[in-house]
Amino acid sequence: MAAKPLQQEIKKKQPFEWPEQEAILNILRTGDQFQNRFGRLFRQYGLTSSQYNVLRILRGEGRPMPCLEIAERMIQVVPAITGLIDRLELQELVARNRATDDRRVVYIELTPKAVRVLGDLDGPVQDLNRTLIGHLTARELKELSHLLEKARQGMPEET
Amino acid sequence: MAAKPLQQEIKKKQPFEWPEQEAILNILRTGDQFQNRFGRLFRQYGLTSSQYNVLRILRGEGRPMPCLEIAERMIQVVPAITGLIDRLELQELVARNRATDDRRVVYIELTPKAVRVLGDLDGPVQDLNRTLIGHLTARELKELSHLLEKARQGMPEET
DNA sequence: GCGTGATACTTGACACGACAATGAATTACG
């Protein structure tokens, strides 16, 4: 597989003037491409990336969670969660339970069907992980994660 | 600003079993967050990220381009471009011109208004670039770009 | 010329994400 620097990949005539710009574009482009790949995998199982994320978060937590807590762990804004849960509920992958102590909060719970689907996806997801970045060494992966974590520390607060 | 490894940031109970998974999640999360930030900036100018991307590509090319060529440089599927161009045309930021030699292809062209808007955005965009990852050293930025480029080389063909 | 297939877009149906505004339940406080 030939080397394909971003500059050539997007057919940019001029070299990047600023390393910040180049890094940002690389992050955005890589994120988009990987997102697309996972989206296609999940679609084979009748799920979108967002839906899978909700299910994965719920399984990781191991207990029913309020909508807001789920929204916090995804990048997304709160209102998006409602529709997301709606569609998952239609597919009978989650159930809503209004809390008795604070009747404003709605707890979301995985159904056994969802646990089964998640289990079916574990193998393919890990396979895709390896397909996408299995050619990087353990040291490179660690360095990449480290740099991205450091990059996110520059995010201004207010979101 | 406190260090915030991904494991803690998403409140994951268990450490990551696979460095591949950790790296992928870091890429996706960082990409999403940065995408959100830029989306908010562009919205102040009445644009979405996709719309800005189309305009930036057209300016970079410096000449009218067929729809398909634009679609190629974005991650997106062809049908999405039509609607995107429709809305840009409504805002009088691009113009459509059907080619005379091959009447199937439609050339998209920047309007002077678009050039002005792009110029207005150059400063803020570069400021945001620096805000987001200005705290990384030049060496780190270079290393990050290098690793992401290498990561994308693992993308299977067919898209 | 005249099919036949390929190419370049367009359209329509549906799901999603971001935002603003609203409703409903709870808490704070004078």
Add this chain to the structure above:
DNA sequence: CGTAATTCATTGTCGTGTCAAGTATCACGC
């Protein structure tokens, strides 16, 4: 108490992304 502020969730609107299907044009073979 009782009103105000806050919190949790939902709804509606817009732009977008995806797929499937359709239209217009071109290129080729006969």
